[in-house]
Amino acid sequence: MTIEKALVVGTGLIGTSVALALREKDVVVYLSDVDARTAELARELGAGREWTGGEVDLAVIAVPPRLVGERLAELQKREVARAYTDVASVKAEPIADAERLGCDLAAYVPGHPLAGRERSGPAAARADLFSGRPWALCPGTGTDADAVRLVRELVSLCGASAVTVSPAEHDAAVALVSHAPHVVASAVAASLTGDGDVALTLAGQGLRDVTRIAAGNPLLWREILSGNALPVAEVLDRVANDLAAAASALRSGDLAGVTDLLWRGVDGHARIPAKR
Amino acid sequence: MTIEKALVVGTGLIGTSVALALREKDVVVYLSDVDARTAELARELGAGREWTGGEVDLAVIAVPPRLVGERLAELQKREVARAYTDVASVKAEPIADAERLGCDLAAYVPGHPLAGRERSGPAAARADLFSGRPWALCPGTGTDADAVRLVRELVSLCGASAVTVSPAEHDAAVALVSHAPHVVASAVAASLTGDGDVALTLAGQGLRDVTRIAAGNPLLWREILSGNALPVAEVLDRVANDLAAAASALRSGDLAGVTDLLWRGVDGHARIPAKR
Incomplete structure (x- = not known):
């Protein structure tokens, strides 16, 4: 067969x-x-x-x-x-x-x-x-x-x-490694729409990498997100909370929480398998 | 001279x-x-x-x-x-x-x-x-x-x-195009620390790109963020608000706001100058 x-x-x-x-x-x-x-x-x-x-x-x-x-x-x-x-x-x-x-x-x-x-x-x-x-x-x-x-x-x-x-494992996994990161990349890219051109002149490869996937087709991605709404919302809430806490810590001058987030980022990044 | x-x-x-x-x-x-x-x-x-x-x-x-x-x-x-x-x-x-x-x-x-x-x-x-x-x-x-x-x-x-x-323009610009994106990349990477290995098995180039800069030295980045705290906090608050709103919209099933964010992301991404 x-x-x-x-x-x-x-x-x-x-x-x-x-x-x-x-x-x-x-x-x-x-x-x-x-x-x-x-x-x-x-x-x-x-x-x-x-x-x-x-x-x-x-x-x-x-x-x-x-x-x-x-x-x-x-x-x-x-x-x-x-x-x-x-x-x-x-x-x-x-x-x-x-x-x-x-x-x-x-x-x-x-x-x-x-x-x-x-x-x-x-x-x-x-x-x-x-x-x-x-x-x-x-x-x-x-x-x-x-x-x-x-x-x-x-x-x-x-x-x-x-x-x-399993289907539930799959949907939670792609929310984590693909769908939520797409929305985050879109939010970073969206933050670039309000400002003058001088800021963009100083953009480098880091910004290009973070926002690359934000160029994807919004109509296709609306479908994808709509079909996996709750698992994506869960990841987005966690990321949004981390960012709001970092902003608050920066305003207060207490950098301990931000430094912890940076270290957790290093750990999480290290878990991504290398390109095959 | x-x-x-x-x-x-x-x-x-x-x-x-x-x-x-x-x-x-x-x-x-x-x-x-x-x-x-x-x-x-x-x-x-x-x-x-x-x-x-x-x-x-x-x-x-x-x-x-x-x-x-x-x-x-x-x-x-x-x-x-x-x-x-x-x-x-x-x-x-x-x-x-x-x-x-x-x-x-x-x-x-x-x-x-x-x-x-x-x-x-x-x-x-x-x-x-x-x-x-x-x-x-x-x-x-x-x-x-x-x-x-x-x-x-x-x-x-x-x-x-x-x-x-000007110094103020500079600091606001790098907050937007470099410092805040770094923290966002760290937050996405940090979201990967809690889950099982199956999810990471499904990771692709999109996730690698979004999180690449999160591998940077946290001690160096703590210094950078500490020296530009308020401009970075402003951008992070905007991104966190967009992500929290997207999560809320996904839970409610009203995708209009999320689709708008995706389109704004396409527009913002298009403003980044191409690599020289």
Whole structure:
């Protein structure tokens, strides 16, 4: 049992990158997108061929988080694939949608490749986008072993490393390492909008690094944050409290708490795994 | 009138880098540091020769911010140089110290090269550390034109671009583009200390970039923040308020304010000048 034919539904940055990675491994890839021009562009980039409804081994649902359940239900109704996965950056919400819509959860392995770019759309796609990156998988207790095997093969064909976590663990983790840091980067960047140009003249690489991800698409990020609201809010409250306490300590001239925050920052930074 | 001989007082990362840059332009450089081993290491790296008290054209005071006034007073008492500058990352405080200690402000051009590394000490120094970087200068109304000319020559010899600002403008600007972002990066990194390792497994380049500067030396940064406390506190309060509001909006399910913050972040990010 192996992936010979795959269907990618949604040919944005992630879907097209998955398709390109599979094409490099000679998998037959079919492409589908509600926007015909987007799908055509992906085909022109060599990501696969037009899907006319045939059956495949694996369907990869690469649509915005709140549409995953709906698409899964449609595809399963047509019995399109033996196994299904998605690539949404939140996991509890699509799984709850799939349950509510009566999907066959045994054939669905929720997934999330931890990779991205500031640019979006098929033109930004790259076959090596997932190379060396973690790829979270959230199979449930009732998931078929064969479905899990097929999706792990997908991860492997894309050059990524599977990390199995529960949906709640996943959502708390990405709130911590991705979603909340994005909002924080946006808040630092937003603080630059009010001031004169002289201040910006003095900007250096540190500011560029802290704010780089704030250039991301706000509409896409609104969706992501909306689908993971409570875990993100928890992290943001902790960061906001630390910053308000630091501001208050600076005003009072008692630097002990600020110095402690700086040391905790050194410790936390040291926990981030080095780039692979 | 040109820099033929310079004295660098304090042979840490910045002082030794200035010395190396001047040596590349064949300036005779003398080195001095309260720590004899640090000065010796800088000499071994080719940054200059031992200072035995002779006169120079320009003295570069590269010591921690709160020691600048004291060193300036000592050097001026001995009439060591025709002009003096410092490299401290805050400006109002050293200038106030210099005034209080009765320094000759006409010969002192406060300065701050906007460059640095996560590592400190002379071994981390590089002759090209300031290449293409801004270098803030804060001459007062009573500063000698010749002193300003000599310090501008220093900036030019180091390959940097002089930016003239008032001390208050400077301190507000670096609070915005450097000091507050550092504390924010520390707070994001500090949020990583409490959780399990699974979350960190999913970390990507975004988190690495946001937190990179949090690896900086807390003792050095405590000094910097202490010397620029109120401007930094103002920026931190604004960022903390934005983050607390975002957390509250996420909990309530009203994403309008969060989306606005993301858009402001895109606008603010676009204002940062591209790397030179």
